Amino acid sequence: MKNLRNAIKNKGKIKKITxxxxxxxxxxxxxxxFRDHDGLWETYKVEDVATPEGFFKNPELVxxxxxxxxxxxxxxxxNRGHYALAELEEAADLHNITFNLCTQNIDGLHRKAxxxxxxxxxxxxxxxxxxxxxxxxxxxxxxxxxxxxxxxxCSGLLRPDVVWxxxxxxxxxxxxxxxxxxxxxxxVIGTSLLVYPVAYFPFFALKNKAIVAEINVKETSxxxxxxxxxxxxxxxxxxxxxxxxxxx
Ligand code: OAD
Numbered sequence: 001m002k003n004l005r006n007a008i009k010n011k012g013k014i015k016k017i018t019x020x021x022x023x024x025x026x027x028x029x030x031x032x033x034f035r036d037h038d039g040l041w042e043t044y045k046v047e048d049v050a051t052p053e054g055f056f057k058n059p060e061l062v063x064x065x066x067x068x069x070x071x072x073x074x075x076x077x078x079n080r081g082h083y084a085l086a087e088l089e090e091a092a093d094l095h096n097i098t099f100n101l102c103t104q105n106i107d108g109l110h111r112k113a114x115x116x117x118x119x120x121x122x123x124x125x126x127x128x129x130x131x132x133x134x135x136x137x138x139x140x141x142x143x144x145x146x147x148x149x150x151x152x153x154c155s156g157l158l159r160p161d162v163v164w165x166x167x168x169x170x171x172x173x174x175x176x177x178x179x180x181x182x183x184x185x186x187x188v189i190g191t192s193l194l195v196y197p198v199a200y201f202p203f204f205a206l207k208n209k210a211i212v213a214e215i216n217v218k219e220t221s222x223x224x225x226x227x228x229x230x231x232x233x234x235x236x237x238x239x240x241x242x243x244x245x246x247x248x
Pocket of ligand 1: 033163189194231
């Protein structure tokens with residue numbers, strides 16, 4: 001934390017703050033991460049439930065997986081980490097500081113906590129796209145009665161509006177994310193940084209001379225490049241937000 005304080009102090013006026021989150025921020029809300037012990041990818045095969053090929057092969061199985069996740073996540077509440085980031089955004093707004101929250105999470109908990117300027121890089125569990133008419137729509141029915149669900153406009157097969165392995169991020173999201181990385185300070189929270197292109201983002205921020213602080217319960221393969229702050233997001237983000245607010 002001392003390193004972070006010194007870096008912010010030396011930076012001078014903060015004009016732009018960006019946050020990048022992964023599943024670790026929702027761990028204290030009771031939502032499983034992907035690659036930790038007992039993570040989702042220990043129970044499910046990525047290729048079965050998180051690829052376009054898996055969906056074409058067995059849409060029922062994929063929808064059962066997402067329906068189960070929706071049921072679990074619907075019951076979950078944001079934790080102190082999510083709320084601290086919503087408070088940081090509010091404080092940034094008051095001081096005319098640009099604030100962007102980029103998340104790989106599809107759970108919607110940042111929004112539930114009150115964050116506003118959110119870029120959902122991997123889509124949302126609560127949105128669907130029709131495979132036929134390509135309409136995007138909200139979908140909150142939990143549990144889903146008829147699996148796989150059908151489009152209410154054309155009866156085509158619906159798929160979750162999420163980015164699967166082997167798929168590109170939406171161009172618009174990618175452009176906004178890279179623009180957000182041109183910031184004074186980037187907080188990278190609860191992500192293993194193993195999935196691309198998101199794993200590049202903090203390095204892009206570094207190249208643009210941002211302070212990059214990584215908040216995680218354990219070091220990642222990228223930690224040596226950043227200011228590493230060890231701890232649970234729900235326990236230490238309040239202090240980090242407090243620290244940043246001192247320099248607004
Ligand atoms: P991972 O499961 O790969 O990593 C979770 C990270 O959170 C690890 O580095 C943990 O150490 C850390 N962590 C766990 N609990 C924490 C806590 N309480 N506070 C802080 N950190 C904590 O999950 P992601 O990095 O989010 O994509 O995974 C990235 C993408 O891979 C996901 O969006 C998903 C997944 O496959 C798709 O499905 C396309």
